[in-house]
Amino acid sequence: MEPLRAALHIAAKEMSAHLRSWWIVIMGGVCALLSGLIGTYGFSFAAGPAGAESVLVSLLHLQLYIVPLLGLLLAYDAVLGERESGMFDLHLSLGVSRWTFLIGKWIGLYVCLAIAVAPGMLLQVYAFHVAGGGAGTFAALLLYCGILASAIVSTGLLISSCSLNRGTVVSLAIGSWIVLVVLLDFLVIGLLSATGGDVPDWLVNGLILVNPLGSYRLLTYAHFFPEQVEPLLHVRSVGVVAALLMLGLWVTVPMLLAGRRLRSIHRPVDYRSQSPAL
């Protein structure tokens, strides 16, 4: 089977596996509930641009919690489970390369994540529309959210490829969520508080950018609220391009590392043809 078809075949199987499980429906419901609450909360401020801004800020933060949580929950078992069950070996014996396998998994997980957040997103569209937000702004939000989801799925696949020990992988997934969502932000805030803001821009920028959620936040704030972000977040020298580049690295580098990890464990066979005189 051609690599692209094989990848899509694996993606379809991955989607079918996740869509059969109830928890993705539950998580989608929770996401929708939170989106509804935020929408309602946003209305309570005021209609018009101010209300739309409130809703937008709330939605940006909601994605920061929901997308990494759902993405890591979906992805942590993607490679581990296949290796545990012997299915990964079977794919390799059928001529599926590690990259094809990983890309197939990535596509499947990405679509599943999109499906899981879709109900919430629909509510958000409605809330944003009622609050007076424009379609273009929401489309931009969706785009940035999609990029963040790509980075999280790649990270999840790397975590899933790291070990055959389920406990280790689960710990890594939970730990990653805590580090990315909570600790790195605390580190920046703590650093600024402790020094009274007397920190070089490059250090603050670096600490924000190194976190995919920080890059996402920077990207969205720089897009939606440029005048508010610049003085607050030391982003004078950091542009949208840098944040996009960083998110791009978070999409590709974990995948490369996952492929390298699987290659070190399951290296493909080099089959040498030999003359019939053998």
Next chain:
Amino acid sequence: MNELCRLHQIHMGYGREVVLRGVDLPIQRGSILGLVGENGSGKSTLLKILSGVLRPDSGDLRGAGGRPRVGYMPENCQWYPYLSGAQVLRYFASYVSASVNDQQAILTRVGLWEARDKKVAAYSKGMKQKLGLAQALLGAPELLVLDEPTNGLDPRGIIDFYRILREHAQAGATIVLSSHLLAEIEDHITHVAFLRDGRILRSGACSQLVEHCGLPSRVFIRDEGDVAFLQPVLRSQGWGVESSDHGIEVLLPRREVGSLLRAIAGVRGDVGDIEIRHAGLNDLYLHTFGVRSMAAPAASAVVDVRRNGDV
């Protein structure tokens, strides 16, 4: 019988642990090769290399016709529990372009047709093994690589399993399987390779190995009356003779069994019971691994005794 492929100087390790140390193993086209060895001897790793899952640290696979089409059945496959047997087979059939008719025929052949729509989660271990065989047979592979394939199969399943293997071997497929159950595989394999600590200790056609190792056949002569009088007659022919329960036991090369029977008939035509046990896989294993049998002297010792003409 010519070679389908050959593992050439395969070295393989996981980190610091060396698993295979210079394995050379020819695989004859149309043969059923049993890979026998202790736990941790490197059997599964060797099968993974053969099936294309792993690349060795050094050494390679060589074959006259390039890479053969491989059907691989991993050990303890768990499959996708949320799919039915038919769905699992359909999923893997796509990779080898096996038709729906082929899938149905294979499911029927391995005895899973009735359970095809049942979720794999509800399958017994034996049924999962059958599904593994079905998957490995998809796409008419030239080389079937089966890791502990009969684990969990009931006696009927084991009989059917080897019947299917024989059919495929007769159709030209080459089969490599690993097992700990010597008695089970003995009647079905044509070739054997003994593996210990990552090295092939001995490999080849079973019958040739038995002959090459000089493993004797055992003939038990029992009678209500005394058969001790046969001992000097048989010893005079150069065969090793021992007393055993209710009779005597003669150790001799397989090709001389006919001569022994004629000699017995010449002395006394109505001996009650003659049981012939040719050296088999178990004897070969004991001989190769240097294990002394509890039931009988080690084969090498038997050969020495015979050579000395004394028991």
